[in-house]
Amino acid sequence: MGRVRFPIPFGWFQVAEPDEVPPGTVLPLRYFGRDLVCWADEQGEVHVQDAFCPHLGAHLGVGGVVDRGALRCPFHGWRFDASGACCEIPYSDRVNRKARLRTYPVILRNGLIMVWYHPDPAVAPAWDIPELPEVTSPEFSDYHTSSYVVQAPWQELGENAVDPAHFRYVHGTDEVATIRRYETDGPRFVMISEQSYVTPRGVVIGHIDSYGFGPGFNYVWFTGIVDALLVATTTPIDEGSVQVRFHFTVRKLGDDRSTSTVAEAFVAEINKQLREDIPIWEHKVHLPTPALADTDGPIMQYRRWCAQFYTEPLPEVSSPATSAT
Ligand code: FES
Ligand SMILES: [Fe+2]
Missing domain, CATH: 2.102.10.10 (Rieske [2Fe-2S] iron-sulphur domain)
Incomplete structure (x- = not known):
């Protein structure tokens, strides 16, 4: 492959x-x-x-x-x-x-400059991107922003979100989130997950709720210990690479110091996870018919959702014997 x-x-x-x-x-x-x-x-x-x-x-x-x-x-x-x-x-x-x-x-x-791209210039925007009131709310911090270029197609990056099993092995997370709901509706998807956090006051159940609007935009709410919003964008540079941008805002706590401490800890964790994922994405192959465990996430459902954004069929997977130079 x-x-x-x-x-x-x-x-x-x-x-x-x-x-x-x-x-x-x-x-x-x-x-x-x-x-x-x-x-x-x-x-x-x-x-x-x-x-x-x-x-x-x-x-x-x-x-x-x-x-x-x-x-x-x-x-x-x-x-x-x-x-x-x-x-x-x-x-x-x-x-x-x-x-x-x-x-x-x-x-x-x-707070993002976004364009509608379609291979056919005559095709008008087919859905909208929601306005998130928290982004401009005085109750939320300013964005903490980071950007990465990854040598992998966008679909491979998105698949990560519906793959809870990798968190333990790639990211070393003890408690892996449980997907409670995964639904798609045309270009939109919703994924509601639960995550338990061990705190000095005992185990707290938090939520990670992710909302996608096409291949380029999604936002994720983290609630439980603090309220944090991640606005994530993925933009294809070409067929084999993407730019990922994370914009992170947290609900302000009592004082600026603790708000930025919490925000920075979240940002550091999300950036650490992305850096851990990159070598996997940049070297993996795409298996059209993967061998899955019954407890894997909704990988195939995610791929069917992705397929609607292409105007041409996926190319055949080439074997190393024919693709190696
Ligand atoms: S005006 Fe001549 S190339 Fe643009
Ligand atoms: Fe990951």
Whole structure:
């Protein structure tokens, strides 16, 4: 069996943090196997478009500038507006109407810049990303943010969540969460789990409730000892790699010191777990028909849910004999 390069799924994906694109700035991006340009106009409204200028192919994210609400190409000064239309050729009285940039729907939601990606530009966003009131609530801490690039397809990372057995072996967790409910509804999933924590006051039953909205966005509530919210995003860079971003907020405790101590302990644990998972993900193969234990999590149910986000079939798994070079 060999490694599978999964197709790029469609959905809403985070492409930047807002502070990476202040008003009037341009940021080159690479996601979905494509070169992209992200820019914020003078008012701070963010746009994401294909990077290559339709005139003679310059990368608009490398030397392009924001100019009067549009993006100006570094090569010959053509300007493109927020819809992707050419709005000025500085050395011609006319614009070229055929010169257009593919423009992606963008939302700023929960403090994240997200775009709708579908291989077919004509397909409009098929679901929404919820607004989480805690993110802006004064009762919750600011985000603690971390980011990783992993050389594995998004689906392999997500499968981890429905695989409780690995926690004991990869993460050294004594008490493994029990999945009480796993349900999917179109692009959404809900997974409700229980986890017991040993505390000085005895064993406390906590909950880990995870809500997914397509392949790129999910949030997880941890309750029991403290209330903590993890907003996690997974963005395909290409068929074989993803960027993972964690945004973590906790309900404020009495004073700032204890709030940040608790938040930092949570963040440290989640980041530790991700670092422990990475060597597994980066070297494993995808087995289409795995040999499962009856007490394994809902692995196949999860994979059926994933399949809806592809517009092409999964490639055949290649054997090492044919894929080795
Ligand atoms: S390549 Fe962009 S204006 Fe010529
Ligand atoms: Fe894990």
